[in-house]
Amino acid sequence: MNSKATSPFWVPIYAFLATILIGGMLLKLDICHPGKELSFLDAIFTATSAVCVTGLAVVDTGTFFSRTGQSVILFLIQLGGLGIMTYASLVIYLLGKKVSASDRIAVSQTLIHDPSFNIGKFIVGVVTAVLSIEALGALLLNRMDPDGFYPFSAVFHSISAFCNAGFSLYSDSLTTWKNHLGINTVFMALIIMGGLGFYVMTELWHKFMNFVRRRKGEISAHTLSWHTRIVLETSLFLIVVGGLAIFFAESFKVHVVEGAVVNEIAALFQSVTCRTAGFNTVDISGLTNISLLVMIGLMLIGGSPGSCAGGLKTTTFRTWVGFIISKVKGHSQVKVGWYALTEESVNRALTLLTIASVILGSAIIMLSITEGSHLPHSEVRGHFIEITFEAISAFATVGLSTGVTPDLSGPGKSIIIALMFVGRLGPVWLLTAINSWQKEPRYRLPEDDLPLG
Template identity: 55%
Template structure:
């Protein structure tokens, strides 16, 4: 029993939960919020949102928390952003303990989708690379606006952006810089880098290094990039472009966009990028059209890429699902994604992940709508459905965007959002695998039969 509890699948769950509880207890101290009281449920909500790099807040981070409280939030963001498996394995290495082959393979499949990677080199590159990118981002923000982004503010926002956390020290997030191209570009680059995944960043960095040094690139057969990296980059670019176009058109038709064409393009692009689990906003989310909100929910559900700071079902899952649907329409027995066809085991995981994600979102929306509509008129409760679903998808996808509902949630509703953030950050498949590790393997097969479908 002890071996199962401390298995590679369950260690991140315990570490994750422990870090959240520890952070909540420190945030609950009066020294963390001298401006007013903070209930234990609000402290737990804030700690979970930070550790899960979500960004949903019940109190204003910049004005309500002291420097101690802000530093606690920043540490939780950094730990959660780098990834629980990275920190867990690094902790084992620092203690000089031996990492078994099964643990090594588990870490590789989780972070890199490659069971033969060098663990030590990966840890060094991941940690150092993250710190370098966050440092460059902080310097860029400080250089472009030394007043709005003083050194500490620049560092806080750079870490929050790269880790796709969405926490801001300003009550309106980044709305005051909606027309500042430089600030927008820095945030979008940090968000994108944090959402691509360590494997993709490492491979792209290696390719760029060899090109700059005039060396021959290491080819993946006839290709410059691996299958995984090419799928992630193409899918991410497609989602950002389509999202920007939809938001631009929807807000423009409703006369709900800035008058300047340049600012309209910038805000549309920024909101499309930030939907990939970042949580920052340069426009008022609550005033956006239903078309934009609906499409943004789709982007939030997809999220970032495997092994990244982002949440969601991931870009590779979305691409595999699109390939599966296309194969069914074409009558093709194989699901092709890029240059390869997916195995049946991979397709089973895709279907399971999408099914569980949709069930969680539907259940969460129903529960939240029921709690929100209690005591309200029927039609008034019905109007809240879109707002509640947006909040649920944002929590599950660890995005942090909100139409303004978060601060009005009661204790029961906050508890449900906490659970969604926790499950969304670890991933439904990871939790299902953890539960499955406790079950005995079935050693028999039942007779098969066809069931009428459709």
């Protein structure tokens, strides 16, 4: 096979495609939904949503699928949450075989963007920690409500929460527990930990253990790395500001829709779950347009690099904010926290924003064509924001919906599948994979300035 086709940047793409195809074929089997028909497109849609840890569903997971079908979905969520390359390299490592350089590059790019780390120790540690956190989450959910979260349900929802998948066995997601502080707290903790990134979690754990064991005496002023501080500060800012924005946007609502009443807990939960878990404790279709716009912004930003979450990532958001501030102030460097970013990092962030804008813009236009282009505007008012919400939810692998997912046409479902796939891999990763097939020109063109603005 051509070496370009086996580039480490293409291996995760092949792995995700193969897993989705196998998962779709398994979900198509009658044992996964005895006596019920599931089209191949809907099976692929569900498998893609699970592997890409999105949570959008064309059928109700809890009532349509049997325990076997739900177990298949759960397995796909766990695979997709940590990434196929993580498990592939883990198996190689446990078998005692040497991990190839291409695997090292692929996994390091996926997890922590650092090719120098010890892949074996890191992956074993990550998988062990993740399984332990999910087990603890399941135990807490079961203890708080043994009926609602019986053993399988507790495990299913704990894994779905940590992997930021948003799949639920209940048709109304978590609205039953809207006012249950304990269960809300467990879900938010699992979602946040799953969205921080494995490198950040590893560093926090090491710092905590060092503090407990008092090995290093006094803790220095800067106990955390620059990357970890940026991730934690940005995540906290988005959660708090997002929760306040949603709460106030809903507090002035005149006509309150049943199931869409937003109190302080629900507002905070929705702010957390928008990045990018997909659970909901209120009816999304009953929220105001302002709340939906706030949620669209939170979904686009998403979680942090090397995590289970999707979106453009918190670091991209901070880079973009820093870039805008630097231009307004007339500074030549983009400052984020303690340091100024390299030109390569800034260009990468701006490229990601540009590509994401093109992908989402094209998808929204295509969905507008497939899902109502034959109807006049007077009959589809409000449909555009629903389509936009759906597209961004898919691309950011969130899984929240205003309720249009089951009613999508065949072409519409195909567009959402593509968005989930590209969003999970990351548009920059996909562009890098395509660029790996290209050759840099061996010549330079003359340069000149072009008037702008």
